Amino acid sequence: MPPARRPPAAEVIALELAANDAWPAPTQAKLGGWLLRAAENWTGRANSALAVGDPDRPLEAAIDAVEEWYSAHGQRPLINAPMPLAAPVNAALDARGWGARPLTLVQTAALPALTGALPVRPELPPVELADSPGDDWFAMVAEHKGTLPPAAARILTAPADVVFAQVRDADGGLLAVGRGAVTGADRWLGVALLQTAPHARRQGLARHVLRALALWGAQHGSSRAYLQVEERNTSxxxxxxxxxxxxxxxYLTREAPAP
Known part of the structure; x- marks a missing residue:
């Protein structure tokens, strides 16, 4: 699903930086305008160099610097290359034999349109919003994202404006979760980790949680939401x-060749 229009480079950069603030790696360094990020290998977003802006050196030297930084941190070098902005970066990485993870779509919606498209579901259990996640919230996320290292908790709870949504059944069992964070000068609402327990799927719980997050975002000064989803995740x-x-x-998350 290609973008409906080609957004200006400044708009892509602003959204990517807002997304970085919403998912902040504990270890970060700058390479000119690029960001180098490490978080105990938990998620590609938090463990890749964000190639936006000017790296303040020739492109080949910038890639060399990325490789050196990640090697020094004991991690395989990754580069997050937003398209079409980072087309030259991708071409240079192709020439070096770097691989690529599945294409990720960065999708956006205006909050009024989003809440209008999502029905109120009074027959479903209410969505609870919390300032911090509980152990079972973390456990549900770990089922999808793998074991959560200490860096994961720091990433998830670091933004100043962050919320953790959950839906429980009558017995207190967790049915669905989601996370929202409002960041950036434009007050973007980042939606992430929208998950439903296997036995509770196809009941509209994900849309139920998404609506609650959109309303929370509007209350915290946001007018637009974004999320990141792999293109191959068709459902x-x-x-x-x-x-x-x-x-x-x-964007593509590019991987250096295995040593």
Whole structure:
């Protein structure tokens, strides 16, 4: 699903930096305008160099510096290359034999349109919003994202404006979760970790949580939401499309060749 239009470079950079603030790696360094990020290998977003802006040196030297930084941190070098902004970066990495993870769509929606597209579901259990996640919230996320190292908790709780959504059944069992964070000069609402327990799927719980997060975001000064979803996750892409999300831009997470 290509972007509906080609967004200006400044707009892509602003959104990517807002997303970085919403998912901040504990270890970060700058390479000119690029960001180098490490977080105990938990998620590609927090463990890749964000190639936006000017790295303040020739491109090949910038890639060399990325490789050296990640090697010094004991991690495989990764580069997050937003498209079409980072097309030259991708071309240079192709020439070096770097691999690529599945294409990720960065999708956006205006909050009024989003809440209008998502129905109120009074028959479902209410969405609870908390300032911090509980152990079972973390456990549900770990089922999808793998074991959570200490860096994961720091990433998830670091933003100043962050919320953890959850839906429970009558016995207190967790049915669905989600996370929202408002960051950036433009007050973007970042939606992430929208998950439903396997036995509770196809009941509209994900849309139920998404609506609650959108309302929370509006209350915290946001007018637009974004999320990141792999293009190959067709069911999630379809769900978000029905809610009003469209693709703003895409990115590839590039991987250095195995040593």
């Amino acid at each position: 999630a892409v379809a769900l978000y499309g029905r809610a009003g999300f469209t693709t703003h831009h895409t």
